[in-house]
Amino acid sequence: MIVHSIFFYFFSVIAIFSSLMVITSRSTINSVFFLILDFISVGCLFIMVGAEFLGMILLIVYVGAVAVLFLFVVMMLNVAEQKQSWFIGKKSTHIPTGLIVSVLILLELLVVVGGWKYKEDLMSSSTLLLSEISNTHQLGLVMYTDYILYFQLAGIVLLLAMIGAILLTFRERVGVKKQSYLNQISRSPSNAVELIEVKSNQGVKVDD
Amino acid sequence: MIEYLEILGQEVYKIIFLLVPILVSVAMIVWLDRRVWGLVQKRKGPNVVGPFGLFQTLADALKYIFKEIIIPASANKVVFILAPIVTMTLALVAWAVIPMSEDLVLANINVGILYLFAISSLGVYGIIMGGWASNSKYPFLGAIRSAAQMVSYEVSIGIIIINVLLCVGSLNLNDIVIAQKELWYVIPLFPMFVIFFISSLAETNRPPFDLPEAEAELVAGYQTEYSGMMYAMFWLGEYANILLMCAMGSILFLGGWLPLMDIYPLNIIPAPIWMISKILFLFLLFALIKAIVPRYRYDQLMRLGWKIFLPFSLIYLVLTASFLFYFDKLPKVNI
Numbered sequence: 307m308i309v310h311s312i313f314f315y316f317f318s319v320i321a322i323f324s325s326l327m328v329i330t331s332r333s334t335i336n337s338v339f340f341l342i343l344d345f346i347s348v349g350c351l352f353i354m355v356g357a358e359f360l361g362m363i364l365l366i367v368y369v370g371a372v373a374v375l376f377l378f379v380v381m382m383l384n385v386a387e388q389k390q391s392w393f394i395g396k397k398s399t400h401i402p403t404g405l406i407v408s409v410l411i412l413l414e415l416l417v418v419v420g421g422w423k424y425k426e427d428l429m430s431s432s433t434l435l436l437s438e439i440s441n442t443h444q445l446g447l448v449m450y451t452d453y454i455l456y457f458q459l460a461g462i463v464l465l466l467a468m469i470g471a472i473l474l475t476f477r478e479r480v481g482v483k484k485q486s487y488l489n490q491i492s493r494s495p496s497n498a499v500e501l502i503e504v505k506s507n508q509g510v511k512v513d514d
Numbered sequence: 515m516i517e518y519l520e521i522l523g524q525e526v527y528k529i530i531f532l533l534v535p536i537l538v539s540v541a542m543i544v545w546l547d548r549r550v551w552g553l554v555q556k557r558k559g560p561n562v563v564g565p566f567g568l569f570q571t572l573a574d575a576l577k578y579i580f581k582e583i584i585i586p587a588s589a590n591k592v593v594f595i596l597a598p599i600v601t602m603t604l605a606l607v608a609w610a611v612i613p614m615s616e617d618l619v620l621a622n623i624n625v626g627i628l629y630l631f632a633i634s635s636l637g638v639y640g641i642i643m644g645g646w647a648s649n650s651k652y653p654f655l656g657a658i659r660s661a662a663q664m665v666s667y668e669v670s671i672g673i674i675i676i677n678v679l680l681c682v683g684s685l686n687l688n689d690i691v692i693a694q695k696e697l698w699y700v701i702p703l704f705p706m707f708v709i710f711f712i713s714s715l716a717e718t719n720r721p722p723f724d725l726p727e728a729e730a731e732l733v734a735g736y737q738t739e740y741s742g743m744m745y746a747m748f749w750l751g752e753y754a755n756i757l758l759m760c761a762m763g764s765i766l767f768l769g770g771w772l773p774l775m776d777i778y779p780l781n782i783i784p785a786p787i788w789m790i791s792k793i794l795f796l797f798l799l800f801a802l803i804k805a806i807v808p809r810y811r812y813d814q815l816m817r818l819g820w821k822i823f824l825p826f827s828l829i830y831l832v833l834t835a836s837f838l839f840y841f842d843k844l845p846k847v848n849i
Contacts, residue, residue: 309518335646339593342639362628370635374642374665378658381646440624442685487817 601640615785656735660726683845
């Protein structure tokens, strides 16, 4: 048990420290790196409580894909140094909005966690029983049977988001030469090369 | 407390006995790679140091160790130094779950294949960090290329893994191997095996998909500013990753540590030897492809990943699922 708590405190201290660093570090790149560290340590915490599937999915989706995109954006925009930090220099205008959002999130968490802790029948569905079956197996048992509707709805929401993003950024450019792979592959010497007898002192007109 | 220390000691001992062979085999595999490359091009390849040139890589490693590590003045020093360490660590950490035989595995975890997939999707960080921290144009372009490439090919690898998992019904690597006792998945899922192989070429930045380090366009890509031991660590990590992809391929499709057929002279050969020979077979294919195929153009690479491999593996997934469902061959749930 003591080893378990040592590991727990190790990961949670790293998680809290890195999430603090995400919002306080001045270089945005460092923020993203600390965010990655945060994701990884939270994934380790998930694995420690026996939710190994969630932990792995957190690693694959958030660290392997989402954080890579974050890193891309931050590196491409070249916002290396944050000029206005909320405790140094000029006052930022983001503080009121941020405060409202975070207070709302805190309230929501309080309501949900409080209600779940102190009221027996708050949750409509029965929670999964801890048993010999592995965590992944249990998820699989309910995800495609009891919760298929929610699962599909989530998928459709994601699909809509993807289509929306493509639609917003798509623009048809005129005057751009496009390569047709079919034409490139189906070229043969007979229709690409031509042998011409050139008369002396006359030259050849090449049409291009 | 003493008990814990004892367990810790045993684990460290096991880890050392896993890591040392991997590092040695990475050195040997580099030699093999260069040797095959040479043979295809009618050269001799490295043949001077030691018997058949076997110690060439060790000599190279020694050379790298004694070279000076140059850190560019405008580089972000912490990230610059971290990048090769991340690459190397991730390449080695993934080996913890690879089963060499039924019980010769460091960690037989329930979600082994997900762990492998997660670690290989983290591999992109070493490259991005190295490319960005160098603070120079070529490394940055190389890093962006490779990140885009690795993220896109991961998607199709993920779907191929789902294909196999549908037939197995478990995420445990040992279960995946045992499920192939009757028939290796390379036969029913042959198109998936081909796509997996090509995607793993792209995932490990091997030719013909080595665009991140295309010397004609980008000098050496994300490794341009690296020298000495740090370059060697990138290099070791890359080859350890290649071996890992070969191991993954042999577990998913070639029956892992299972013998070719369960008949007398074949099944007395120990399981690790089967596993190693399958990894070597896949690696020989990697090496041959490096020697005989010209480099892809970048837009062709992305097109291949997103417009051909992804839809094709999705269609095949639907086909596999329908086949298993229709013929009632879905893996039985044993609770």
